[in-house]
Amino acid sequence: MSDVLILAIESSCDETAAAVVKNGREVLSNVISSQIDLHTLYGGVVPEIASRKHTEQINQVIEEALKEANVTLNDITAIAVTYGPGLVGALLVGVSAAKAISFARKIPLVGVHHIEGHISANFIENKELEPPFVCLVVSGGHSHLVKVMDYGKYEILGRTRDDAAGEAFDKVARAIGLGYPGGPKIDRVSKEGNPDAIKFPRAKVEGSVYDFSFSGLKSAVLNYLNSCEMKGETIVQADVAASFQKAVVDVLVEHSMQAVSEAGMKKFAIAGGVASNSALRAALSKACEENGIEFFHPSPILCTDNAAMIGCAGYYEYLAGNISNYDLNAVPALKLGER
Numbered sequence: 001m002s003d004v005l006i007l008a009i010e011s012s013c014d015e016t017a018a019a020v021v022k023n024g025r026e027v028l029s030n031v032i033s034s035q036i037d038l039h040t041l042y043g044g045v046v047p048e049i050a051s052r053k054h055t056e057q058i059n060q061v062i063e064e065a066l067k068e069a070n071v072t073l074n075d076i077t078a079i080a081v082t083y084g085p086g087l088v089g090a091l092l093v094g095v096s097a098a099k100a101i102s103f104a105r106k107i108p109l110v111g112v113h114h115i116e117g118h119i120s121a122n123f124i125e126n127k128e129l130e131p132p133f134v135c136l137v138v139s140g141g142h143s144h145l146v147k148v149m150d151y152g153k154y155e156i157l158g159r160t161r162d163d164a165a166g167e168a169f170d171k172v173a174r175a176i177g178l179g180y181p182g183g184p185k186i187d188r189v190s191k192e193g194n195p196d197a198i199k200f201p202r203a204k205v206e207g208s209v210y211d212f213s214f215s216g217l218k219s220a221v222l223n224y225l226n227s228c229e230m231k232g233e234t235i236v237q238a239d240v241a242a243s244f245q246k247a248v249v250d251v252l253v254e255h256s257m258q259a260v261s262e263a264g265m266k267k268f269a270i271a272g273g274v275a276s277n278s279a280l281r282a283a284l285s286k287a288c289e290e291n292g293i294e295f296f297h298p299s300p301i302l303c304t305d306n307a308a309m310i311g312c313a314g315y316y317e318y319l320a321g322n323i324s325n326y327d328l329n330a331v332p333a334l335k336l337g338e339r
Contacts, residue, residue, distance in 0.1 A: 004077045004318065005069075007101075008311030009062065011094030012086025012114045013140070014050045015304065016057040020069035020076075021311030025123055028069035030301075030308040033057045051089030058097045065307070073105050078323075080314020083111040084334025085141065091330035099326055110314045111324040114305075115142055115336050116152070118271035120316070121298040121309035129269070129296050134260045136252060138280070139272030140166035140183075143212045143252075145259050146336065148269075151316035154337050157259050158210025165248055166274045168214040172221050172244050176237050186241045187277050193238030195246035195279075198224060202251050210255050217247055245279055253283045260293055269296040276300035 003022055010017040019030040066072060081098035083091060095111075102109040119135050131151060137144040143160035163171070166183055173182025178189060200220050205211040221244050228235045260268045268288055274280065275297060288295035302309060331338075 004315060005071060005075055006078055006080050006110075006311040006314045006318065007062070007065070007073070007076045007107075008080040008112075008307040008314055009058075009094045009098050010082045010114075010117070010305055010307040010310045011054045011058065011090050012082045012084075013090060013305055014045045014053075015306070016054045016061050016093075017305065017307035018062045018065035019307035019311045020065055020071055021308055021315060024312050024315035025127055027124060027308045027311070028071070029065045030306055031061050031065045031068060032304070032306055033061050045087070047087045047089055050087060051093060054090055054093035058093055062097065062101075073101065073107070076105075076107055078108040078110050078314065078318045080110045080112050080310050080317070082114045082117060082310055083328055084331035085114055086330075086332060088330050088332040091332065095328060095330050099328060103326060108318065109324045109326070109328060110317050110322065111328045112310050112313045112317060113334060113336055113338075115144060115146075116154070116313045117309040119146065119148060119154075119269070120313035121271055121302040121306075122269040122296050123312050124302060124308060125298055126296045129267070132265060133267035133269055133296070134256070134263055134265055135269040135271055136256045136275070136284075137272045138165045138252065138270070138274035140164060140170065142272060143214070144336065145210045145255060147259075147263055152320055152322070156336055157263075158208065158212065158255060160212040160214065161205055162213055162215035163218060165212070165214060165252065166272070168218050168248065169274065171218050172241075175222055175225060176235070176240050178237070178241070183274055183277060186245055187279065189238050190242040190245045190279060193236065193240070193242030195242040197236065197239035198243040200224075200243055200247040202247055202254075210259055212251065212255065214248065217244070245277075249277075249280050249283050252280060253287050256284065257287050257291060257293075261291070266292065267294045267296065271298065271303065273304050276303040
């Protein structure tokens with residue numbers, strides 16, 4: 001069988017990305033144009049600005065990805081693009097670019113689910129990893145526990161009922177004066193703090209053992225800060241950050257280990273932006289070791305939004321014959337498993 005080269009495009013939030021992936025797991029190029037510096041001015045992602053920057057960057061990023069991979073559009077087997085979930089305007093830029101290239105060059109088009117992309121990032125660096133396994137997807141917009149039954153076949157075991165883990169990190173970081181993006185800043189500051197200094201709550205969702213809820217934890221942090229202010233007590237930023245982070249990590253680890261155990265599996269993976277958090281990685285690594293579970297995780301560059309993961313997911317969708325029509329549209333609230 002001849003090599004399958006996937007040109008992948010990702011523009012679901014504030015990264016404009018393109019990649020060329022060979023046979024699903026070999027990344028020939030992975031170009032990411034980040035907008036973090038721009039959105040830091042506003043304390044978070046501004047959808048209209050993100051869409052405008054995607055429009056400015058998309059063609060250059062695609063050209064750079066092809067050039068870096070040393071291929072042309074004539075070599076490309078299929079084009080994979082994120083079509084949801086995400087910011088609708090941002091998604092539309094990537095989908096429009098992919099459809100235009102597909103139509104002009106008669107290259108098959110493959111729509112990819114963003115979370116499926118994050119899960120697939122594990123296949124790139126862990127060549128030996130094959131389904132089935134359980135995966136924890138934690139990012140700014142998502143907190144999912146997923147049973148990966150086969151390539152492209154998923155069962156959602158649990159999801160957040162309110163704030164995603166990454167969203168809680170951003171909001172708490174802003175409240176304690178660290179600014180945006182919250183995840184990396186809390187991770188860094190927490191190393192200097194005492195994670196047991198403040199007892200923050202670990203929420204459980206009644207009747208849904210694998211679901212997450214982080215809004216109560218976020219409120220508890222805000223209440224603690226207000227209480228300290230009213231009493232004139234000193235707020236130790238590093239202790240608040242470390243204690244908050246430990247509360248999030250404890251819940252993620254507990255739910256994950258319970259899910260792997262009850263699913264009767266011996267393989268566990270993490271994915272998404274928060275998956276690069278050092279405390280979460282260390283705690284999951286320790287828990288997996290204690291329970292005799294193989295632990296898989298992508299390197300930090302593949303945890304953030306990138307197109308290589310979309311190329312990997314797109315490869316397996318292409319092999320399964322899931323080719324999209326030109327009526328493919330951006331679906332901002334797309335659920336995993338939907339097409």
